[in-house]
Amino acid sequence: MPSPRDQVTTYQERLAQASPQELLTVFLRDFPGQVTLASSLGAEDQVLTHMLTTLTDAPRVFVLDTGRLHEETYEVLHLSMKKYGIAYELFAPDTQELEKLIREKGPNSFYESVENRKLCCAIRKTHPLKRALADCKAWVTGLRQEQSANRAAVPSVEWDAVHERIKLNPLAHWTNDQVWDYINAHDVPFNYLHKKGYPSIGCAPCTRAIQPGEDFRAGRWWWESDRTTECGLHGKKES
């Protein structure tokens, strides 16, 4: 039996024209109980959450609760739990790591240097992500090619070399209009910050609204001059 890594190429060929629902259906069948959605509670992830509830009785969805999310994000989590009855898997930062960070650097050290910001993202996001992915074979994300130059080549199925798992991006080829048409058609709960100029919503202190025409991720870590707009969750393996 080929390893999941070897299977990715086959899946890519077989599912090149598949709809998001068709793609999810195949992986839910092939890896029962081992497919999980990483949800930021943003528009794309809300679409995928709704799709999963229509495809399986036991959707797996996890949220990285960094402790610094917007109130609006917790509100959409609450609404979604009520509407879908999903047992969301919440992953918080390790207490000792977080206490050490704040004791030594203060609560807002991410504004002071890129190094500090990366450390905060590691403790609040990437370390909990490792735990979230521990018992899954494939993880699902809401990445879309249209979102930024960094994501322009995102495929719908890929091998995630950093986390050594299959990564599914079912909405890779969708437009922003398709996302919102789906939300409106299915009465999907959404984060109201999207209506206030926030296309991408992360932690409250590190996300701001953008101006028309700016990059989808321009509101993330805007104070960094030589900045990335990815936080490490979707990074490439260092060579």
Ligand code: SF4
């Ligand atoms: S986005 Fe900001 S607050 Fe959130 S983990 Fe990263 S540096 Fe910390």
